[in-house]
Amino acid sequence: MSGHKKVAILISGGGSNMMTLVNSMTGDHPARPCLVLSNNADAGGLKKAAEAGVATAVVDHRPFKGDRQAFEAELVKPILDSGADIVCLAGFMRVLTSGFVSRFQGQMLNIHPSLLPKYTGLHTHARALEAGDAEHGCSVHEVTAVLDDGPLLGQARLPVLTGDTPDTLAARVLEQEHILYPAVLHRYAADDRTPVLLG
Ligand code: GRF
Numbered sequence: 180m181s182g183h184k185k186v187a188i189l190i191s192g193g194g195s196n197m198m199t200l201v202n203s204m205t206g207d208h209p210a211r212p213c214l215v216l217s218n219n220a221d222a223g224g225l226k227k228a229a230e231a232g233v234a235t236a237v238v239d240h241r242p243f244k245g246d247r248q249a250f251e252a253e254l255v256k257p258i259l260d261s262g263a264d265i266v267c268l269a270g271f272m273r274v275l276t277s278g279f280v281s282r283f284q285g286q287m288l289n290i291h292p293s294l295l296p297k298y299t300g301l302h303t304h305a306r307a308l309e310a311g312d313a314e315h316g317c318s319v320h321e322v323t324a325v326l327d328d329g330p331l332l333g334q335a336r337l338p339v340l341t342g343d344t345p346d347t348l349a350a351r352v353l354e355q356e357h358i359l360y361p362a363v364l365h366r367y368a369a370d371d372r373t374p375v376l377l378g
Contacts, residue, residue: 184368185213187263189271194224195353196269196290196360201231203361210368214261216254218273234261240273251279258283265368268322269360277324287322288367290360292352294318294334299327304345304352315339315348316378317356319363333363333375 186204188197194215201212215228218240225235236257243250250273258266268289280287293303295318307315316336323329335355339348355377362375 182209184210184264185262186210186265186267186364186368187214187216187258187261188212188228188267188269190215190217190222190224190269191219191272192222192224192270194222194227194270196356197224197267198227198231199357199361200267200269200364201228201233203365208365208368210265210364213263214257216257218250218254218271224270247274247276248278251276255279255282265364267360267364274326275322280322280324283322285321288319288332288360288363289322289327289329290317290319290356291327292317292349292356293327294336295320295327295331302345304348307339308343308345308348312339315352317352317359319360319375330372331374332367332372333359334377335359336378 188200190197197215204211212233215233215235217225217237220237220239228235238254240250266283266287294316298306314336316334318331319333320331321329337351337355359375359377366373366375
């Protein structure tokens with residue numbers, strides 16, 4: 180494994196983005212997955228990661244009852260133990276405090292289902308439709324203390340079609356997420372910060 184960057188991936192759900200990242204890190208890719216970590220023991224992605232031979236861990240946020248700092252004090256442990264050089268958020272549905280984020284500044288990426296800076300936060304597909312946007316898509320960015328902010332590392336654009344619903348749009352955006360995130364991670368792990376622009 181010498182020479183490979185180590186990547187920890189944080190998930191909350193099905194982990195389809197996580198699996199595209201895991202599957203991309205083979206051959207001459209400069210990185211390898213070292214950990215898949217979830218705040219939710221029921222996240223379907225945990226089983227998929229384990230089947231792919233990746234170490235998994237769970238830190239449930241619920242016992243911390245909204246104390247984000249106490250939750251993060253536990254969340255950070257398996258990440259540090261894994262020796263991760265890069266942390267990828269992939270459908271990780273907890274807001275992280277500036278203290279946690281600053282610890283991984285310049286090492287942490289997130290994928291968000293909108294053309295940032297448009298539509299930070301939730302319900303991005305419905306909001307794009309309500310606004311009558313002709314175009315929608317997804318973004319990968321470095322994580323900073325501001326939610327869904329930080330330097331853009333890539334975007335994939337797609338046309339909004341007549342008759343699109345939030346679900347049809349989400350499905351097409353997710354297909355693009357699965358192309359964009361591995362492409363960005365590959366460059367990032369090779370210390371190339373040139374944005375990946377698709378579509
Ligand atoms: C994706 O739609 C992503 O944009 C959003 O959460 C979803 C994660 O899906 N933030 P998956 O867990 O990667 O399948």
